[in-house]
Amino acid sequence: MKKHFYLPILLFLQTTVIIAQQVKPDANNAGLKLPAGFGALKVADNLGSARHIAITPQGDIFVKLGDLKDGKGIYWLHDSNKDGKADKMLGFGDYGGTGMYLKGNYLYASSNTEVVRYKLANDYSVDTTGEKIITGLLDRGEHESKSIVLDKDDNIYVNVGAYSNSCQEQDRQEGSMGKKPCPILDSAGGIWQFKADKENQTYGDAIHYATGLRNVVGLDWNTQTNTLFVMQHGRDQLADNFPTYFNVKQSAELPAECMYELHKGSNCGWPYIYYDEFQHKKMLAPEYGGDGKKTGGEDAQNPIVAFPGHMAPDGLLFYTGNMFPEKYKNGAFIAFHGSWNRAPEPQKGYFVAFVPFKDGKPSGDWEIFADGFSGKTTVTSPSQAVHRPCGLAQGPDGSLYVSDDAKGTIYRIIYTAK
Amino acid sequence: MKKLSVVIIIITCAVCAASTQPAQTSKQKGSAIYKKYCLTCHQADGSGVPRMNPPLIKTSYITGDKSKLIKWVLQGSVEKVAIDGQNYSNNMPPQKNLTDQQIADVLTYIRSSFGNKSPAITSTDVKTVRASIN
Numbered sequence: 192m193k194k195h196f197y198l199p200i201l202l203f204l205q206t207t208v209i210i211a212q213q214v215k216p217d218a219n220n221a222g223l224k225l226p227a228g229f230g231a232l233k234v235a236d237n238l239g240s241a242r243h244i245a246i247t248p249q250g251d252i253f254v255k256l257g258d259l260k261d262g263k264g265i266y267w268l269h270d271s272n273k274d275g276k277a278d279k280m281l282g283f284g285d286y287g288g289t290g291m292y293l294k295g296n297y298l299y300a301s302s303n304t305e306v307v308r309y310k311l312a313n314d315y316s317v318d319t320t321g322e323k324i325i326t327g328l329l330d331r332g333e334h335e336s337k338s339i340v341l342d343k344d345d346n347i348y349v350n351v352g353a354y355s356n357s358c359q360e361q362d363r364q365e366g367s368m369g370k371k372p373c374p375i376l377d378s379a380g381g382i383w384q385f386k387a388d389k390e391n392q393t394y395g396d397a398i399h400y401a402t403g404l405r406n407v408v409g410l411d412w413n414t415q416t417n418t419l420f421v422m423q424h425g426r427d428q429l430a431d432n433f434p435t436y437f438n439v440k441q442s443a444e445l446p447a448e449c450m451y452e453l454h455k456g457s458n459c460g461w462p463y464i465y466y467d468e469f470q471h472k473k474m475l476a477p478e479y480g481g482d483g484k485k486t487g488g489e490d491a492q493n494p495i496v497a498f499p500g501h502m503a504p505d506g507l508l509f510y511t512g513n514m515f516p517e518k519y520k521n522g523a524f525i526a527f528h529g530s531w532n533r534a535p536e537p538q539k540g541y542f543v544a545f546v547p548f549k550d551g552k553p554s555g556d557w558e559i560f561a562d563g564f565s566g567k568t569t570v571t572s573p574s575q576a577v578h579r580p581c582g583l584a585q586g587p588d589g590s591l592y593v594s595d596d597a598k599g600t601i602y603r604i605i606y607t608a609k
Numbered sequence: 610m611k612k613l614s615v616v617i618i619i620i621t622c623a624v625c626a627a628s629t630q631p632a633q634t635s636k637q638k639g640s641a642i643y644k645k646y647c648l649t650c651h652q653a654d655g656s657g658v659p660r661m662n663p664p665l666i667k668t669s670y671i672t673g674d675k676s677k678l679i680k681w682v683l684q685g686s687v688e689k690v691a692i693d694g695q696n697y698s699n700n701m702p703p704q705k706n707l708t709d710q711q712i713a714d715v716l717t718y719i720r721s722s723f724g725n726k727s728p729a730i731t732s733t734d735v736k737t738v739r740a741s742i743n
Contacts, residue, residue: 240660257660258695332689332698355700362687363650364702431649531658534649572652574659597659 214275214590214605221602222578224563228516228608231561234592235268235277238599243338243506243582245293247315250587252277255291255300257336257596264288265300267317268601275603283319289408290339290349291582299347299387301337303330306349308387324386325349327393329379333362334406340419342412345387348419352406353380357426357478358462365432369478373462376402380461382410382421382453401457403491408528409507409583415521416551419453420495422504422525426465426476427532433477441483443536446474448502449494450523450546460491468497496523496553501530502540505581505596509548512589515606522547524560526580526593531573541565541576543583543593561604564595635729639718642711646704647719655723663690663697665719672720672727679730679738682712709735 216230223231240257247253252268260266263282271278290301298309298317306325310318324347328337334352341347355362358373373380378394381402385392400419409422430442437445446465451457464473464487473488475481498504506526510519522545529541545560546553565576573579582594586603593602643651650662657664665671670678670692685703689696704712709732716735720727 332687333700335698361685361702362700365706367702428649431646531652531661532649534652535644572654572656572658574652574654574656574664579659 230607231604234601234603236600240596241594241599242289243291244584244594245291246584258287289336292339294341303335304328325392340412347385347387350407351379401453403459403461405461408505411507413509423449436482443533447497450496460488464488501532503528506583508583514589528579538570635714635717639714642715661699666723
């Protein structure tokens with residue numbers, strides 16, 4: 192039983208003369224603060240926990256929801272009159288999750304344990320039957336989401352987050368020391384590589400591509416360097432767990448949220464080390480004998496970029512479009528979901544950042560690109576934020592799309608200056 | 610007769626004061642314990658962290674059965690907690706190193722803050738539950 196979205200209404204619309212409207216920013220740029228020349232509009236709203244998104248070459252949007260909305264976990268959004276606002280919406284897939292990626296004629300989606308692919312027809316209508324390509328991934332509560340991306344050779348990369356903060360004997364317990372070696376790393380805290388076209392693969396069929404990554408949500412394949420880039424969520428609670436060595440302010444600022452460029456066999460050092468962006472050093476974790484001064488991780492690679500702590504990078508996208516000015520070409524956009532672990536200090540993040548790249552390396556400091564998602568001047572606790580950036584995708588015309596998993600808004604950022 | 614009722618009023622007031630005074634002190638002490646052991650995850654306003662750390666505002670976990678709540682704090686949790694159809698995934702470490710009085714104080718604070726209006730918890734309540742799970 193194959194169900195296609197070949198709906199009579201779409202056929203009708205194709206035969207009707209449509210006066211294509213121009214996409215215009217919303218009156219207040221949808222509440223976002225953007226660099227000069229950019230504008231933003233809300234494509235869709237109130238979708239709920241909109242996690243990652245993917246866009247077809249025709250501009251249709253697929254949204255993966257963390258929690259089901261009306262029993263569905265994936266939504267297809269279509270804009271019939273090309274005014275930038277989604278006017279058709281259909282749901283399928285009865286599971287929540289995070290991953291959503293489109294390559295060629297397949298759409299890939301993840302639950303917290305599996306990855307499913309859906310065949311797309313030539314007009315990118317979707318066969319909602321789905322084919323399970325990966326199953327049996329670990330979900331033990333913490334860091335349970337699975338993000339996905341494909342390379343040029345149709346390998347699919349999946350993160351499996353560690354079900355722990357710092358691999359302590361007792362997770363998040365004051366003074367509890369780290370397990371040696373950390374047993375979590377055999378099946379989590381890393382990236383696994385699978386084939387995109389093989390059914391029912393499990394850990395045994397995969398290549399354990401990278402390790403020592405506590406939790407990755409934002410990841411992207413850089414087509415310029417032909418390598419995988421990931422954003423790690425750094426460890427929490429240095430002061431709660433080791434108040435002898437860290438005060439509340441240090442704990443709010445450390446460790447850095449790191450961008451890594453991965454290769455087969457990469458080790459980024461979790462849980463044994465964390466990265467201190469003030470000292471520019473890999474520091475021994477207090478669970479493994481560290482005190483905020485001792486360095487460690489000689490076998491672990493260095494980050495490509497280090498951002499302030501706890502901002503929770505949930506989306507990563509290398510921009511290859513032609514709409515934005517030259518500065519943005521091949522650079523990285525990062526959606527920071529926003530911190531919680533800085534309390535009682537003010538929270539940080541809740542914006543989309545940008546890092547310029549040249550020849551596959553960062554060519555300047557990171558900057559805030561789009562801000563104002565939270566709707567607040569200062570966020571002290573994350574539930575105050577009205578919107579929280581999560582997923583990123585590039586439209587066929589080079590627009591940047593941002594999903595929000597607090598309220599379920601899909602934003603589209605366009606460059607309007609000539 | 611008039612004198613007698615005045616005496617009764619005085620005694621009643623004294624009893625009132627005696628019963629609210631310790632709860633007040635307990636709440637104040639509980640506030641400091643909350644800041645030290647609970648605030649990072651559950652936040653200053655008790656609103657928690659969406660999808661990760663459960664809110665402490667008007668949920669049955671907080672305002673309901675005392676023993677269940679005390680047990681939760683003593684034993685921690687590695688289970689996903691569902692409140693109003695939302696799962697919360699982070700682990701909670703056991704707080705068994707806190708004294709009976711500290712746990713009573715912090716729970717009294719939580720049960721009478723963030724819009725909650727539930728009765729105080731005493732150190733005897735905590736002692737009883739601790740004995741039952743040891």
